[in-house]
Amino acid sequence: MANSTSGDSSLDRLARILGAFDADMPAMPVGVLAARAKIPLATAYRLVDQLVGRDFLRKDPAGKLRLGLGLWELANRSSAALDLREAAMPFMEDIQAVVGQHTQLAVLRDDEVLFIERLSGRDSVVNQARIAGRLPVHRTSAGVVLLAFSPAHVQEAYLRRHPDAALPGETGAAGFRKVLALVRAQGFAAFDGLVDEQTTGINVPVLGRGRVAIAALGVVVARNEVQRHAILPVLMTGARGIARAMGESPG
Amino acid sequence: MANSTSGDSSLDRLARILGAFDADMPAMPVGVLAARAKIPLATAYRLVDQLVGRDFLRKDPAGKLRLGLGLWELANRSSAALDLREAAMPFMEDIQAVVGQHTQLAVLRDDEVLFIERLSGRDSVVNQARIAGRLPVHRTSAGVVLLAFSPAHVQEAYLRRHPDAALPGETGAAGFRKVLALVRAQGFAAFDGLVDEQTTGINVPVLGRGRVAIAALGVVVARNEVQRHAILPVLMTGARGIARAMGESPG
Numbered sequence: 240m241a242n243s244t245s246g247d248s249s250l251d252r253l254a255r256i257l258g259a260f261d262a263d264m265p266a267m268p269v270g271v272l273a274a275r276a277k278i279p280l281a282t283a284y285r286l287v288d289q290l291v292g293r294d295f296l297r298k299d300p301a302g303k304l305r306l307g308l309g310l311w312e313l314a315n316r317s318s319a320a321l322d323l324r325e326a327a328m329p330f331m332e333d334i335q336a337v338v339g340q341h342t343q344l345a346v347l348r349d350d351e352v353l354f355i356e357r358l359s360g361r362d363s364v365v366n367q368a369r370i371a372g373r374l375p376v377h378r379t380s381a382g383v384v385l386l387a388f389s390p391a392h393v394q395e396a397y398l399r400r401h402p403d404a405a406l407p408g409e410t411g412a413a414g415f416r417k418v419l420a421l422v423r424a425q426g427f428a429a430f431d432g433l434v435d436e437q438t439t440g441i442n443v444p445v446l447g448r449g450r451v452a453i454a455a456l457g458v459v460v461a462r463n464e465v466q467r468h469a470i471l472p473v474l475m476t477g478a479r480g481i482a483r484a485m486g487e488s489p490g
Numbered sequence: 491m492a493n494s495t496s497g498d499s500s501l502d503r504l505a506r507i508l509g510a511f512d513a514d515m516p517a518m519p520v521g522v523l524a525a526r527a528k529i530p531l532a533t534a535y536r537l538v539d540q541l542v543g544r545d546f547l548r549k550d551p552a553g554k555l556r557l558g559l560g561l562w563e564l565a566n567r568s569s570a571a572l573d574l575r576e577a578a579m580p581f582m583e584d585i586q587a588v589v590g591q592h593t594q595l596a597v598l599r600d601d602e603v604l605f606i607e608r609l610s611g612r613d614s615v616v617n618q619a620r621i622a623g624r625l626p627v628h629r630t631s632a633g634v635v636l637l638a639f640s641p642a643h644v645q646e647a648y649l650r651r652h653p654d655a656a657l658p659g660e661t662g663a664a665g666f667r668k669v670l671a672l673v674r675a676q677g678f679a680a681f682d683g684l685v686d687e688q689t690t691g692i693n694v695p696v697l698g699r700g701r702v703a704i705a706a707l708g709v710v711v712a713r714n715e716v717q718r719h720a721i722l723p724v725l726m727t728g729a730r731g732i733a734r735a736m737g738e739s740p741g
Contacts, residue, residue, distance in 0.1 A: 315622035
């Protein structure tokens with residue numbers, strides 16, 4: 240795309256504008272947006288006008304800017320996330336109905352866990368995962384499962400970039416590798432209080448070619464949840480179903 | 491954004507590129523993309539490179555282009571659709587669990603019905619609605635409900651732009667207005683075989699300020715569904731819950 244005098248492309252600016260919005264800051268005046276997107280105010284006014292015209296952004300009744308439905312529609316008409324979600328949804332609904340707690344689906348992305356879908360009941364436990372939100376790999380059982388079922392070179396690259404990554408009961412890279420091997424051997428990850436003191440995340444991999452995880456399927460339950468051993472087979476069966484629906488042969 | 495010599499802005503080109511993908515054509519080679527987006531091939535190559543770099547597009551194993559997870563993530567971290575979905579999801583799950591058929595949420599957009607969410611069981615009836623997909627207003631009970639609970643000037647503008655719009659059993663604009671008034675009076679729309687011969691859509695409005703619909707909540711059931719009169723109260727209760735969760739006082 241065309242470059243400004245600073246060598247900044249239109250696409251860079253657009254990505255910074257759209258990236259300025261998140262669940263913690265879903266609405267802001269144009270001045271705040273310009274500052275967050277690191278764009279001169281006059282330029283921001285012009286771009287915002289164009290983006291509002293396409294409903295990529297919209298003005299709320301208070302005059303603050305928000306992401307618009309136009310962008311949402313374009314991104315959700317077809318995408319890898321949607322394919323995965325479509326395949327997973329019937330299985331996730333069944334699991335959520337049986338387990339009655341948060342049921343979620345995540346992928347690995349830029350060394351983080353990106354949540355694609357989350358189903359929650361009204362009386363579910365506290366949960367920090369949000370749809371299209373991210374959490375650190377080594378702070379979530381979904382992340383540990385995704386990394387455990389990644390090729391060795393991906394694991395090693397992660398450890399190089401995150402030398403301080405630690406898991407409960409283990410220290411250092413050697414301890415981390417030990418946990419990954421254990422998770423891989425047992426086929427799931429379940430950690431108490433990793434994200435929240437009161438909760439346990441239980442995750443299994445959705446396996447693709449070469450037994451690499453294409454996603455993690457999991458639930459977040461109360462830490463003293465007694466049915467833990469009943470939940471695992473449910474997750475494992477669901478993960479195989481999702482893999483099959485995605486056209487993978489579930490290992 | 492910067493304009494090309496044709497007066498076409500970067501944003502226009504970007505919107506045409508992203509808009510070239512839909513559920514019927516989720517993947518295509520760059521040549522097809524250039525043609526669909528009406529962009530010269532050389533320009534398309536350059537833009538595609540930039541978009542792949544940001545994961546707004548990605549290349550699948552066959553070398554075809556698809557929408558990438560980067561765009562999905564930006565659009566889904568915060569948006570009007572997500573707010574509505576978040577508020578509606580627990581109610582939709584309950585309805586889907588009880589009714590056991592497609593449960594969906596739609597909004598009015600550019601004279602069409604845009605589906606925000608759809609929950610379906612594995613044995614649900616045939617259904618043409620797709621998430622982020624659109625259907626004509628006067629061909630869906632969701633659309634009729636949304637229009638019936640729109641201000642009069644919106645209804646009249648729709649009729650002016652769609653003089654051929656017809657509903658079962660009525661002809662012409664007068665007949666259309668009669669149906670809208672009836673739907674408004676009874677508080678729901680239920681049409682047999684409007685989208686598919688074998689199915690019935692039953693929809694109620696989620697009401698915001700001034701009793702204008704902010705969304706339509708509905709189910710698609712088999713046409714000979716006997717529980718129809720048991721479904722309506724479930725939908726109406728759910729719609730009030732969604733309105734309340736959105737901060738509206740449900741009329």
